[in-house]
Amino acid sequence: MRIALIGYGKMGKEIEQIALDRGHEIGLIIDQHNPKDLSADQLQNIDVAIEFTNPDSAFGNYLKCFEANVPVVSGTTGWLDQLPEIEKQCSEGKGFFYASNFSLGVNLFFELNKKLTQLMAPFKEYNVDMEEIHHIHKLDSPSGTALTLAEGILENHPTKDKWIEATSMKEDELSILAKRHGAVPGTHSITWHSEVDEIIIQHQAYSRKGFALGAVLAAEFMPEKEGFYGMKDLLQL
Incomplete structure (x- = not known):
């Protein structure tokens, strides 16, 4: 599976290592130095995007991924005032997985x-x-x-x-x-x-590893899915 990492701080690096250990490929990394690289051209061979950024940029990142028909897994918090628009996009065929905590x-x-x-x-x-x-x-x-x-x-x-x-x-x-x-x-x-x-x-929590593993498991769950999902769906709670 080819993953785009949107956000490459401590959490992004932890997710990268776990994804590689599980046999996946990191096809694109977006951080504060190259935000313009988040485009349809760069996303065309990506199976799923994992997004951990900040409340100011998260919503725009989701929309760019949706434009390229790439499902998104996000753990960014603080943007939920725009949740109705994401739910609308999901009802129209986009795939989105959100959790405030992936542990x-x-x-x-x-x-x-x-x-x-x-x-x-x-x-x-x-x-x-x-x-x-x-x-x-x-x-x-x-x-x-x-x-x-x-x-x-x-x-x-x-x-x-x-x-x-x-x-x-x-x-x-x-x-x-x-x-x-x-x-x-x-x-x-x-x-x-x-x-x-x-x-x-x-x-x-003792470390970020539990959160990062949950995000990768969510990414493995999402390819080719449409709709809005969360940890209850992944864990069948």
Whole structure:
């Protein structure tokens, strides 16, 4: 399989190594030095593009790939205000795979978070809040992973209907504390607490390798597919 890497930072390089180890070929690399090379001519022999850039350039990158009929796997967060247009493109025959986090463990954590919220929802004695920690180069805050976790809580809790990036004691608000330290790949903690005890679930990433492997697995899933896909489709959750 010939892969285009759009974004060639630390994550892009990790994806490259795993893709090569799995027998794939990197047919095109796009970074800040050659954005104009992302064109129909350069993409004509590409089977799938893996996109990890930034919120400002992601949407335009998707459209250029779609113009060349190349399916896209993306882990860029912070662009979801333009999601309806991507969904429209997918309904018209384009292929797109999006995840706020490609880690197998994180996606199982998403499901655990939803289930625990359903179990805790009847007990008004407990409040819930969240903390996430990432490296200092993380561009979005809260992280896309934190927002997916927040959605899992809001959709399954009878009183929480919005999140806030601050400490809040309001019954309808979910507090998210976002921290940026050193080179932390990503830690997410959800705490249910009452006057007498607390329950904490946490996912801690040790390196980028788990995220990169998930992105390559998604790329292997996407050639010749049309529509909008995510980790639930890949992992059959």
